[in-house]
Amino acid sequence: MLETGKKLLDKAQKGNYAIGAFNVVNMELVQAVAEASRIEKSPVIIQTSEGAISYAGLSFLYELGMEASKYVSMALHLDHGRDLNIIKDCIKIGYSSIMYDGSHLDFKENIRVTKKVVGWAHKQNVSVEAEIGTIGGAEDKIKSRTIILTEPSDAKEFADKTGCDSLAIAIGTSHGAYKFAGKSKLDINRLREINKIVKIPLVLHGASSVPQSLVRKANKYGAKLGNPHGVSEGELRKAVKNGINKINTDTDLRLAFDATVRQIIKEKPEVFDIRKILSPARQEIINLVRNKIKLFGSNGKA
Helix, strand or coil: CCCCHHHHHHHHHHHCCCEEEEECCCHHHHHHHHHHHHHHCCCEEEEEEHHHHHHHCHHHHHHHHHHHCCCCCEEEEEEEECCHHHHHHHHHHCCCEEEECCCCCCHHHHHHHHHHHHHHHHHCCCEEEEEECECCEEECCEEECCCECCCHHHHHHHHHHHCCCEEEECCCCCECCECCCCCCCCCHHHHHHHHHHCCCCEEECCCCCCCHHHHHHHHHCCCCCCCCECCCHHHHHHHHHCCEEEEEECHHHHHHHHHHHHHHHHHCCCCCCHHHHHHHHHHHHHHHHHHHHHHHCCCCCC
16 A cells, blocks of 8 residues: 655654655566565655656556555655646546646745645645755756755745645755766755754755766666766765655666666677566666665665
8 A cells, every 4th residue: 555755754754764766667667666675674755757657657657556565665656747737647546645846937936836736635645745946957857957056944935835745955966867077065054954944854856876886887888978976875874864854766776777788688699588688677776776775774664
């Protein structure tokens, strides 16, 4: 049975840990996240973007999520929902959590639309994550050239006026693999100030670490990734310690899957059974998600 995002994140806030929110687009990714959750006895949030829904179909992704929820503690979440019709569809079909992303709107309009979405969702016991500030970068259908860090006073006013259940804030991350030119640096002081005055759980988007071992592996077997850098594990630990309760991860899963598929095809050119190609990629993601769960401190919390 699905849990609401609010239930999982309120518990994480009280326990001062974060729950990993992992983007999925197919069966193998759902299986991998669920298996990691089961092994580590950790709650997770399995989330689908509008792009994933366009690719795989809403009903298909929902059924995969429902199957996974039979044996792990999880919420099924719409990530970066901007299309109000898709948001309504997710609420109707049975998602337990949705995000309305109005960060591209001006402050007052973001409050107005978010409040409306909260009204729809709460009637069906569906949690709502909202966003204030922009984190930049590009991933799926979400693109932004600029980074606008979240002002603490704005975050408090926004949370109070919209009634959202959790709030995604901008403290220096960005979408995609190319977040930093070198060493990552988050504005932890800004996070502390927001955490002091905003009473609901806080969310960190654009938080993939872009492990260099996976970058090297992908490049070794034919990828051309250049020199991408993500958020270091040390910075993520600081973020959790200072009030982040949900951490989104997408790029790292893509990277692990891509690197492993490339390796199998290169090293075993005689293999054309897709199960033998995709199974190692799924296992690589299980290992990755297990490490994330331990890093975020949610292991043993299910």
